[in-house]
Amino acid sequence: MNHKTETELHNQAVKDLAEVLPKIAQYKAKDRLKIPAQDMPCQDPVVRRSNLNEVALGYTLEQARLEAMRCIQCKNKPCIAGCPVEIDIPRFVQHVAEGDIQKAIDAIKEFSLLPAICGRVCPQETQCQLTCTTGKSLKDIDKAVAIGRLERFVADWERTQGTIKAPLVKTETGRKVAVVGSGPAGLVVAADVRREGHKVVLFEAFHKTGGVMRYGIPEFRLPNEIVDQEIDTLKKMGVEIKTNFVVGRTRKLTDLLDKDGFDAVFVGTGAGLPMFMGIEGENLIGVFSANEYLTRANLMRAFDRDNADTPMYYSKYVAVLGGGNVAMDAARMAKRLGAKEVYVVYRRTEVEMPARKEEVAHAKEEGIHFYFLQNAKRILGDDKGRVRAMECLRYELGEPDSSGRRRPVVIEGSEFTLDVDTVIVAIGNGSNPLIGQTTPNLNVNKWGNIIVDKETQKTNINRIYAGGDIVLGAATVILAMGEGRRAAAAINKLLAGAG
Template identity: 65%
Template sequence: MEHISAEKLAELGKAEYTKVEALLKKGPLTNKDRMAIPQQEMPTGIPTVRARQMSEVALGYSAEQAVVEANRCLQCKNQPCVSGCPVNVHIPEFVAQVALGKFKEAADIIKETNLLPAICGRVCPQEKQCQGQCTVGKVYKSAEKSVSIGRLERFVADYERNNNLATAPKVAASTGKKVAVIGSGPAGLTVAADCRRAGHDVTVFEAFHKAGGVMVYGIPEFRLPKSIVQNEVENLKKMGVKFEMNFLVGRTSTVQQILTEKGFDAAFIGTGAGLPKFFGIKGENYIGVFSANEYLTRANLMKAYEKGVADTPFYEAKTVVVCGGGNVAMDAARMALRLGAEKVYVVYRRTRNEMPARREEVDHAEEEGVEFRFLENPVEILGDAETGKVTGLKALSYELGEPDASGRRKPVEIKGSEHDIPCDAVIVALGNNSNPLIPKTTSEINVDAKGHITVDENQTTSMTKVWAGGDIVLGAATVILAMGEGRKAAASINEYLAK
């Protein structure tokens, strides 16, 4: 698809804005009027330029684009979009305010249920959630043609921040109760905010030197600027939430010690899914083989791309193969380009249609020069016996058979299709298992066969006074699903502490 410049899209947005204004002067828009308004495309940086830069790719709507897009909303009485949102943002209400040009009011409505709108507007898979339920999208038979709820959420959050209009949420009078939040990812920050709002003393314990969890170590700067995450953390600090960094629960202190020795009345575990999965094939110990988790952490948190000043060295590779088809694989492939790779391949055993990655992320990767090798899967990583470094990937070709348990067609090996892909680095992006440290050091907490902490419908664990949520419970999931679990846990904690 041909890239359209941000300037051209802004110009088109102004033209549509003028048309919408003219229609509104004649009276309220009919559903037919709204359905005729073209969806506003998100402006992005020039692919050949942005592929070598860390600056944000998606540039955000102009005010005119936002108003035009908001006027596409049919304001359905049954609000199907809200049911698709894990934190039940009042979507029609905030979109209606955007349509009127009342951007601050729109931000206030969102933040009644979601304190991280600038983050969610950028990284949540809206097409599978709120936009997947949108009536406009259903009429067009495509969630990609729904009202662009996520882009509007991002716009109003950015508008509020850029114009210094944000105010700290009101905090109830002190209850004298103390809540420990273990992990500062999306689930943990949500619990911290909701419990602090209720008047409890909240401390967040984070293993890394920066707060934000997967939002800082997993998601690249070009998709989610770290300044935005830091801004949300600062907002929590303004509410009175405390942060203790470089505090590894399970090593520095156990959960039991936090409750007893440190005097906390409740604890929430949101330590995420940080244990990477591998294929278990020959050659995974060669130099130049990385889990996507390690690769992205070095680049995102330790800024490996800042040569000479970074907190960590990075592995220079000219040809990189990324194995996997999810968002993390797309992030790793696009990061490899920015770290200097001349050629980046994504090897995936199914086709584009079966890829779990967001369509937007796949399109952006392809625009930037990432090449996709579908219906292939590695069987061995090749290397030089003397240097111990990666020299290639041995793979098999596949064809699609009948659907498996996931509903996707199962890849079937083509006999005699073995072939080599020369490369000097391999990044494995097969997902992550839950962090095992806390369950291993806290026998009172039950886990399932995959190592995920088991909880009830209120996120309560088998250990008294302890709740859990996010990827440590779900396995690798999304920011908004983790936040949804955090909201449920916080509500349960607040109810428990009120007794």
């Protein structure tokens, strides 16, 4: 593996930029395509395997400008259509190329409130970068303009400058909105509704805010500092935050409207119950849902074994079942917690893996093993009820299924045993039943996800809206934000009409 240090990448960029800059005004598209794509500087894989610090270190200004100059400012701007919140990408990229980062951040913020987060966790290769003309011209999607990294650079620049401005809040309207859940959907709704001058109370079930960005996504991918920053901005805008408050239990959803005087409610309670395989041995000691494993390590800070009261299992050989971002996070966390070997076991192939490409690449660099076309058949325990091995089956790809991916078909008689002491199940989540259980009139589908109007995110109950994973099932931060945006617009419209 070829690991270039931060300094090497930066020095090269300084040199290249000095060469390109005087001529850039004359550059045609074909000249721009020759500007070298900028690699993301990263912590050394050997070092980072034992710390929680962020893996990707971020571009320097020179790298960012060079990368931005690779954008040919094409006419049809397919990147915008690929973005769930339709950021005017060519415009902000143009500002970066010119070195005017303040203008770049202003341009992004017209569309997205959480660029530092999205720049880090969006699956750009299936969204804005998928159809990038630069990438297409170079016949390599990996050579698309690194829009996500540029977005991150711009947002980080603003944060380190200390110039983050809380959005302006209009005159108080006297209206009051409850936002349930402080994950990505909730944060966006809180900000957008507050801007119109409505009072906002943000309810969070945990003792800390941020939802999946706090309990799920590890700090090596999204540092807490970034999430804290976003929450601080909301506080500065006057959003009231109530932690340790489980809507549905501490207060019924409808009571917020009927008894507590809220004019509207947004439900963004996120994904819920972790799914298990339903195989023998799944309740042995040493089998965890990825949710549990990551929540312990992240939210409860059990990564810091010396200081945290929440215990973390000691693992030497770990199997992770699944191929999404959560599986990558769990595998890499296990490695950082001291596991000797970590195996990601996935029943399809690398092509079908839903995880972000960059995370898979990082995981490989960190020494995580990938076992494709295999799946667990049962988990075997010792006489103390602890995991000692996992029996697996091999698969081959058959005909495409309803998702368009080729269906994995089991190869009969292909059983083999993997010696592990820990199994982490990362095959997705069902919906959280709490709101449904305690709000009998709310329409949910057979998976328990709340049914909403696609235009407005309104549920069947007046003045109650919903969005994010509680509606979508397990999706992404940016899709949740998109839903939050729509819901906030509908709530603002409702309150304006009523006012």
